[in-house]
Amino acid sequence: MSELSLLSSVRGHGDPAADVYGEHPPRMGFFTDTSLCIGCKACEVACKEWNQVPEDGLNFTGMSFDNSEGLSADTWRHVAFIEQPATDEVDSEFRWLMSSDVCKHCTDAACLDVCPTGSLFRTEFGSVVVQQDICNGCGYCVPACPYGVIGKREGDGRVWKCTLCYDRLGEGMEPACAKACPTNSIQFGEVDQLREHAAGRVEQLQQAGVLGVRLYGHDPNDGVGGDGAFFLLLDEPEVYGLPPHPLATTRDLPRMWRNAAIAAAGLLGAVGASFVGRR
Amino acid sequence: MVPEAEFSSYYGRPIVKEPTWAALDIAGYLFLGGLAGASSALAAGAQLSGRPGLARPLKLGALGAISLSLVALVHDLGRPARFLNMLRVFKPTSPMSVGVWILSAYAPAAGAAALVELVPLGRLTPLGKLGTAGAALLGPAVASYTGVLISNTATPAWHEGHREMPFVFVASAASAAAGLGLLGAPLQENAPARRLAVIGALTEITAVRLLERRVGIVAETYHRGRAGTLMRAAEALTLVGVAGALKSGHRSRFGAAVSGAALLAASACARFGIFEAGLASSRDPKYTVTTQRERK
Numbered sequence: 001m002s003e004l005s006l007l008s009s010v011r012g013h014g015d016p017a018a019d020v021y022g023e024h025p026p027r028m029g030f031f032t033d034t035s036l037c038i039g040c041k042a043c044e045v046a047c048k049e050w051n052q053v054p055e056d057g058l059n060f061t062g063m064s065f066d067n068s069e070g071l072s073a074d075t076w077r078h079v080a081f082i083e084q085p086a087t088d089e090v091d092s093e094f095r096w097l098m099s100s101d102v103c104k105h106c107t108d109a110a111c112l113d114v115c116p117t118g119s120l121f122r123t124e125f126g127s128v129v130v131q132q133d134i135c136n137g138c139g140y141c142v143p144a145c146p147y148g149v150i151g152k153r154e155g156d157g158r159v160w161k162c163t164l165c166y167d168r169l170g171e172g173m174e175p176a177c178a179k180a181c182p183t184n185s186i187q188f189g190e191v192d193q194l195r196e197h198a199a200g201r202v203e204q205l206q207q208a209g210v211l212g213v214r215l216y217g218h219d220p221n222d223g224v225g226g227d228g229a230f231f232l233l234l235d236e237p238e239v240y241g242l243p244p245h246p247l248a249t250t251r252d253l254p255r256m257w258r259n260a261a262i263a264a265a266g267l268l269g270a271v272g273a274s275f276v277g278r279r
Numbered sequence: 280m281v282p283e284a285e286f287s288s289y290y291g292r293p294i295v296k297e298p299t300w301a302a303l304d305i306a307g308y309l310f311l312g313g314l315a316g317a318s319s320a321l322a323a324g325a326q327l328s329g330r331p332g333l334a335r336p337l338k339l340g341a342l343g344a345i346s347l348s349l350v351a352l353v354h355d356l357g358r359p360a361r362f363l364n365m366l367r368v369f370k371p372t373s374p375m376s377v378g379v380w381i382l383s384a385y386a387p388a389a390g391a392a393a394l395v396e397l398v399p400l401g402r403l404t405p406l407g408k409l410g411t412a413g414a415a416l417l418g419p420a421v422a423s424y425t426g427v428l429i430s431n432t433a434t435p436a437w438h439e440g441h442r443e444m445p446f447v448f449v450a451s452a453a454s455a456a457a458g459l460g461l462l463g464a465p466l467q468e469n470a471p472a473r474r475l476a477v478i479g480a481l482t483e484i485t486a487v488r489l490l491e492r493r494v495g496i497v498a499e500t501y502h503r504g505r506a507g508t509l510m511r512a513a514e515a516l517t518l519v520g521v522a523g524a525l526k527s528g529h530r531s532r533f534g535a536a537v538s539g540a541a542l543l544a545a546s547a548c549a550r551f552g553i554f555e556a557g558l559a560s561s562r563d564p565k566y567t568v569t570t571q572r573e574r575k
Contacts, residue, residue, distance in 0.1 A: 114372065114432075134364055136362060138375060143432040143557075146295065147295075148293060151299075159357075236287055238294070245572070252430075259426075259445045261423075266446070270482070274321070274472070274474040274478065275471045
């Protein structure tokens with residue numbers, strides 16, 4: 001395979017907007033470098049403020065400094081706090097892992113696939129957004145999301161999640177969380193460039209002797225075709241509450257439809273067979 | 280004793296979200312939709328073979344079940360007034376979208392089939408025949424697509440069983456329809472219902488066993504808690520129903536009715552059990568992590 005065709009096949013896979021739009025801007029997304037996160041939660045606040053996301057309980061969870069618990073209809077950025085025993089001599093007694101989680105804006109987005117109203121759609125930037133005037137609250141996207149991101153808002157009945165600040169992107173501005181991040185842990189940009197930058201950052205950290213460095217969601221060959229919002233983690237994904245090998249289950253759908261057709265035919269056959277024999 | 284699998288988690292919190300669906304609405308629909316679909320198929324056979332006493336309760340039951348289903352489905356929406364938004368698009372990637380279109384063809388057919396049983400249609404009798412035939416052909420699709428609907432999610436107990444789920448569902452639907460037939464038909468016409476009860480029950484028990492073997496560690500969620508109770512009740516009721524149907528279904532009206540009721544209850548228990556197993560498997564991150572680690 002020539003270099004050009006290899007490139008175009010990779011591009012074709014990582015450019016979900018191309019299926020919907022002809023001319024479109026490059027795919028935009030987040031690279032969240034958790035090695036830079038200081039757990040300030042400015043992203044959570046900026047997101048709530050800009051998107052007018054309602055308050056969803058002022059709880060004390062006892063989970064370190066995390067009181068927003070996880071992504072939901074009313075939490076579109078969530079900072080995880082993990083306290084671990086030290087893994088090397090650099091840390092003294094224990095180490096902090098802090099990570100700002102967000103909707104992954106998957107290349108193969110299960111939520112978008114299963115939405116029966118067309119409310120969830122792919123934007124020209126490659127992100128996945130809910131059209132709130134269409135959503136009828138069927139809730140199918142909620143268990144379909146392999147990351148447990150999208151949720152149903154109590155008292156509203158519709159589903160809500162991160163929009164990658166679609167309104168800001170249209171005006172050439174970066175999303176509110178990235179704008180507010182004081183350490184550049186949340187980096188916004190063209191996904192292709194972010195991937196290149198992330199690979200360099202991994203090398204840099206490994207050379208500095210940091211253990212457990214890995215990228216998460218960057219690989220276009222993973223179960224969701226790669227994420228528009230991917231991460232640099234310092235431990236296994238599940239430690240951060242992330243699925244180790246997420247899958248857009250729609251990939252199994254052709255086989256599932258085939259089995260459903262066989263099962264339906266089998267039911268007809270069984271009913272037919274029930275009429276064979278004595279009265 | 281198998282040792283508990285080692286896995287990490289974020290304070291034990293779930294990774295995937297559990298469905299927001301109400302059990303009464305959605306597990307109820309899985310049961311009622313299956314009952315309606317398989318009943319329509321059995322009713323058409325009864326009509327073709329000259330068993331009006333078997334066809335009648337099945338057609339009326341199918342219309343009743345699918346009407347209740349539609350109420351439950353609309354009731355479960357966060358915005359019920361917007362239910363027609365389902366008909367904006369047709370998406371093969373969304374089993375719910377496919378299902379809505381199947382239902383919107385099936386429900387009127389089931390209605391026409393039942394209507395001829397209720398009122399003398401006169402010149403419209405062909406409409407009743409068309410409805411009976413249409414409902415019989417679409418009914419099995421109604422019964423089986425729901426297996427795909429719940430399997431096409433990140434819910435471990437459902438997705439890991441996606442190969443077997445449609446077979447479990449149609450088998451459960453077949454025993455439910457057989458149960459309705461036994462409950463409503465005169466003794467001299469219920470032989471097909473008895474045979475379908477046996478086929479449905481054997482298939483369901485086998486398919487559930489295969490599913491539980493396939494899903495690996497997630498099988499726990501089908502054995503423990505509320506789901507476990509429901510699944511055990513389903514199997515016991517199935518066996519009672521089939522035994523009763525074979526022993527006295529042909530000679531005792533009471534025996535046939537009790538067997539039929541047991542089969543209907545068995546199907547309902549199985550659907551609620553599978554639903555609860557799905558919820559339990561979403562709540563514990565262990566099932567998400569271990570199935571994904573094993574898949575890799």
